[in-house]
Amino acid sequence: MKLAYYPGCTLHGTAREYNASTKAVCKAAGIDLVEIEDWNCCGALEAIFDKELSMGLSARNNFNAQDTGLPLITPCSICSHNLSRADTAMKTDPAFRAKIEKALGKKYEGVKIKHLLDVIVNDLGIEAISKKFTKPLKGIKSVAYYGCLLVRPSEVSKFDNPENPMSLDNLIKSTGAECLPFAQKTKCCGGNLLMNKQDYAFLLSKNIFDEAKARGANCVVVACPMCHMLLDGQQAMIEKAHNIVIDMPVLYFTQLIGLSMGLDEKELELDKNMVSTSKLIESIGREEVKVDVKAEPKAEKAEVAE
């Protein structure tokens, strides 16, 4: 399988381990990634409310993908949302299309845009990829955290149930790791409030950890660099703000399945996560895994999903 690849800005910066593990996993799974030429920022969450600008910036990347003649994939939920939204607008809104075609002097034909998780779970298929999972991840008790834009709005994302998605759960389970029920799997982490309302962003993220702890999880698995920025990058700040200990590794799903493929930890850049992943990795294959329950779990919240 050959695909055009749009990493997006964060994968060349704060989410470099997502980029490294995506490349490693795709290579091992027989997916050939061709990074598109001279790509630009999709507008991210900062331009998401400026609809035309966000779609205009994204459309330029779609044009560059169109030149490859391949379907376009990205591991970032925000990029995937913005690029897909732009593709739809270019096909259905003639006034917008005229503006962008004028700016770039090219004709738009359309590009198939997908999130990496969608490609792995639905195009490649769990059955096919799980044949490469040589190392069962016994001892990992995870919760799958989808966040917002990976599955919402469903008219843009299209590949899983927006209220109770299961694709990531099913992929995790196929590695031999546990994936626990999680009521907050699609609840917002507060990423877009990090700069202007940090206390709210931290509270939303703390709620996610509270439930994960109450469930007995020893890690959170994500598919979005912004969710990771909050849950992993800001975890120490959340602990400080709420005077609690969380100490919970947050893995990109590519890092998790990479481990199951027996790929090298360095290649998956598991040392680049801000919260140390070493204790979790050491525990794989062992019977009992110690779970830190110092953060007070909210029992009533945990019951909602059952």
Add this chain to the structure above:
Amino acid sequence: MIKSSELDPNFKYEIAKEPGGENIKKCFNCTGCTVGCPLTEIDKGFNPRKIIRKALMGMRKEVLSNDSLWLCASCYTCYERCPQDVKITEVIGAIRAIAQREAEAGKIKINNPKPVFDNLFINSVKSNGKWYEAGVSGTFMLKTKGLGGVIGYAPMGLSLFKKGKLSILPHKIKGTDEIKKIFEEVEKK
């Protein structure tokens, strides 16, 4: 008390003309947006139904200058669940665009730092094609929290830098002229 003489009946049309605001008039005020809103759960003062209702009633100044306009986290839960396809997240975006223009014209004051960050981010994309994390975050901290803010951010910046996650200099793409043309086209009204 709401004085009908102070309402602006054209406000809803003004929003509907803005990209993303087209469906505002479809709202029948059912509250589905608000019961599922993660922000409302932690702050009862944030109420998306009220923002839309007030906008439809024409409470222009109140809607544009109320701080709650900047608390939406763009999680799209309301957008997904709205039975009327109002596209609330995008309607909020349309109202924000009007608020920013009003603030630039000196007619209202926005106290929330959100547009300051977003504009710094967007300007860095305009000049480089990609966002310049160290520069944007540093300038934002300096602008909104002063030198203390920059110093407070420094340990986080340093730990990211040590992991090879933060670049000191911006990365510029080759096609910055194309980026400028996109900005020019979408900024035309």
